[in-house]
Amino acid sequence: MSDKKMGFFLGCIMPMRYPGIESATREVLKSLGVELVELKGASCCPAPGVTRSFDQTTWQAIAARNLTIAQSLGVNVLTICNGCFDSLFETAHQLNHDPEKLKKINKILKEVGAEYKGETQVRHFVEYLHNEVGLDAIKAKVKENGGKPLKAAVHYGCHFLKPSNVKKIDNPERPVIFDEIVEALGVKSVEYKDKGTCCGAGGGVRARTPDVALKMTKENLTNMKAAGVEVIIDCCPFCHLQYDVGQAELKEFGIPVLHLSQLMGLRFGLDKEKLGLEVHKTPVKL
């Protein structure tokens, strides 16, 4: 199975709230020679923080149905969201390695005429760019004098690398994989206090206790601001939303938030109109 052709898993927040992330992802991957296939009929991954918290079987069955769509097209799955990555990767990992679990989930899928064979792989945008596309290919696309931003706070989020005994992508305490891509784009990834801390939104916390979520976000923003960054770069639409909408809710900071795909769009010299920046609640003036 060639991983130059990938099933593009859309999820929810990207296509409905930040479609600019979707168009940027499609454009930059196209320019890097990656073909994206539509996973027609896919649903919510479903959101791990809430769905998995409520019922792990339902969570896994819906995730497995999504995997069967890629399976029927003969492609692996690519996602630009840590939440989708968590649901789909974790489900694929468990079902691809545990025949008993696979049997249990397939019993449910049988009711909807589907069967998961336990072979599909799920990849995260950042890991895919780093290990499949490669830093040199990315560097080659960067336009000279790409302008601002020059100093970025890279935010990994939680479910891209963790749990690391399952994801096995990079060291969860001192990762470099995402920073290396940002630096390949000619942007300085700045060290800041407690880098690697959760944005605050996950696990159903933003929905249930938004004030608690916002306190966590505020602490991260304070540390980012102290490091003098011009922009926050994320790799997850939910972290993206938490930082972007969060700053509007906090009524302070004003640090623009970009998904990696949008930053790539800027550095590749893509038409800014294609990045959908006007819906950001924290204005992006770069």
Next chain:
Amino acid sequence: MTTAAKKPDAEFAKKVVEAGGKTLNLCFQCGTCTGSCPSGRQTAFRTRKLVRRAQLGLKDDIMKSDDLWLCTTCYTCYERCPRGVEIVDVIMALRNMAVREGNMAPQHKKIAELISKTGHMVNLRDEDKVLRKKLGLAEVPPTVLISPEALNQVKKICEVTGFYKLIEGGSK
């Protein structure tokens, strides 16, 4: 003033293990989890205490508590635990058990309804369609939103697993 002794449920820890919290009993209460928790830094949530209560079977303290829902599932404690307690898995098991007993916050119920009835956790608004079109994307994303048949599959799964009943108020 005295407080009544709490009644532990001896079977509780076993149930947590069965529900997915396999490593619960490895905890020796060092507190690395609490010290690592970004939520606990802002609130009175103490991960170590939650794990201890689960080990002791202080079921009532856990099932109806807010603490259980203050974890963002960031996995920092899970990564750092010197005993290899997969703490997020323990918390997920506890949450599943709490929900089965009818403890689901109204805000969470709303999201669970959205996912199980529309196939997505957020809705597609007219303004989203306008922007999608402007960006050169399909006005409606090619998901369950374009396929009633696919949406019916998601609904059927929720029916088969008893998810709708859970949302309605547990399934004790």
